[in-house]
Amino acid sequence: MRDSSGLSRRAALGLAAAVPLAAATATTASAATTIGGPRLARAGVQAGRASGLPKRLTARAWLVADHTSGEVLASYNAHRRLAPASTLKMLFADTVLKKFERTRTYKVTDADLADVPAGSSLVGVKPGITYTVEQLWQGVFLRSGNDAVHVLSHMNGGVAATVAEMQALAKDLQALDTQVVSPDGFDHKGQLSSAYDLTLFARHGLASADFRGYCSTKTADFPAGGKKTFQIQNTDRLLTGAWGLETYDGLIGVKNGYTSHAGNTFTGAATRGGRTLLVTVMHPKSGGNGVYEETARLLDWGFEKAADAEPVGTLVDPLSEGGASAAPTRKAAKGAGGAPAADAKADAGGPSWGLVGGVGGAVALLAGGALALRNRRRGSAGEAAEAEDRRRSR
Numbered sequence: 271m272r273d274s275s276g277l278s279r280r281a282a283l284g285l286a287a288a289v290p291l292a293a294a295t296a297t298t299a300s301a302a303t304t305i306g307g308p309r310l311a312r313a314g315v316q317a318g319r320a321s322g323l324p325k326r327l328t329a330r331a332w333l334v335a336d337h338t339s340g341e342v343l344a345s346y347n348a349h350r351r352l353a354p355a356s357t358l359k360m361l362f363a364d365t366v367l368k369k370f371e372r373t374r375t376y377k378v379t380d381a382d383l384a385d386v387p388a389g390s391s392l393v394g395v396k397p398g399i400t401y402t403v404e405q406l407w408q409g410v411f412l413r414s415g416n417d418a419v420h421v422l423s424h425m426n427g428g429v430a431a432t433v434a435e436m437q438a439l440a441k442d443l444q445a446l447d448t449q450v451v452s453p454d455g456f457d458h459k460g461q462l463s464s465a466y467d468l469t470l471f472a473r474h475g476l477a478s479a480d481f482r483g484y485c486s487t488k489t490a491d492f493p494a495g496g497k498k499t500f501q502i503q504n505t506d507r508l509l510t511g512a513w514g515l516e517t518y519d520g521l522i523g524v525k526n527g528y529t530s531h532a533g534n535t536f537t538g539a540a541t542r543g544g545r546t547l548l549v550t551v552m553h554p555k556s557g558g559n560g561v562y563e564e565t566a567r568l569l570d571w572g573f574e575k576a577a578d579a580e581p582v583g584t585l586v587d588p589l590s591e592g593g594a595s596a597a598p599t600r601k602a603a604k605g606a607g608g609a610p611a612a613d614a615k616a617d618a619g620g621p622s623w624g625l626v627g628g629v630g631g632a633v634a635l636l637a638g639g640a641l642a643l644r645n646r647r648r649g650s651a652g653e654a655a656e657a658e659d660r661r662r663s664r
């Protein structure tokens with residue numbers, strides 16, 4: 271009797287004895303080549319000598335990093351791939367912001383808005399009205415307007431071209447957990463990122479004076495047609511103090527997001543005592559102000575403990591700026607849009623592009639009778655932790 275792999279039952283049982291060793295070897299290999307350092311491949315909280323991390327954090331992933339040095343001071347599931355919501359607009363800005371002068375004007379057409387997803391957050395862009403590029407970017411950063419994103423995308427050659435450029439930039443930034451499906455971060459199957467990648471996008475963006483200026487703007491006047499305007503307010507509650515939340519002292523920005531699938535996501539940057547910290551929080555269980563409260567608590571911890579914290583990883587530099595590559599050496603099976611096939615799922619629990627290697631060698635051993643380590647599998651401990659996380663989040 272033979273199983274579907276073509277191996278005899280006895281042979282399959284015999285080869286199964288090699289699984290624990292193969293899995294352990296593959297897990298070690300994946301940890302050694304994780305983007306940002308091996309500790310960021312591990313499930314659960316990663317922190318150095320510093321103690322006193324905030325209690326009762328509910329986010330499915332978070333990360334605290336020093337903006338200047340790039341040191342990751344603490345993290346939780348740093349490379350876990352989750353739906354990013356509008357925090358993906360940071361990558362959009364990193365890609366397109368430098369393309370057009372702030373004073374350039376553009377008259378919006380119906381076609382520019384035809385592909386804005388139903389249910390999107392909107393700033394109120396209307397066909398027939400002429401906007402400056404600066405006003406469109408205010409719509410993106412302050413109101414997270416998908417209508418403004420799509421107008422700028424059409425100015426940039428179209429949505430598909432912009433998505434391709436965003437994906438290429440993500441690769442250069444070594445944000446390998448990120449798969450871009452739309453430029454606005456709206457819920458789409460397979461649109462994923464990670465706390466690590468979103469922090470990379472924020473750090474890269476803050477090097478631009480325009481990016482920094484837009485994300486720190488609290489209010490602006492937006493065209494309503496003719497000479498009329500209406501005021502728009504930044505939806506970052508730590509910046510504005512909206513919805514009963516206190517503003518965070520020293521906050522710079524950067525970008526918040528929410529969709530029904532992603533829940534709340536936020537990447538924030540703040541400066542105190544000459545130090546700038548970045549914090550990304552993804553998918554906390556608490557609604558309302560929860561994502562901001564958890565961000566503020568992590569920022570507080572960072573400013574209090576950063577001097578004593580032992581880094582657990584680093585934010586890598588872009589390849590185009592001399593960053594050392596930690597990209598996979600083996601090619602994974604490709605799914606739609608160039609993503610590894612098993613990661614095409616839009617679920618948060620999928621494996622990370624940032625992890626190279628894994629326990630796939632054991633599967634290949636059983637199926638083909640030869641050890642062929644493949645990427646994008648996790649050790650059993652990480653899988654169990656994520657399964658428990660998914661169970662508790664239901």
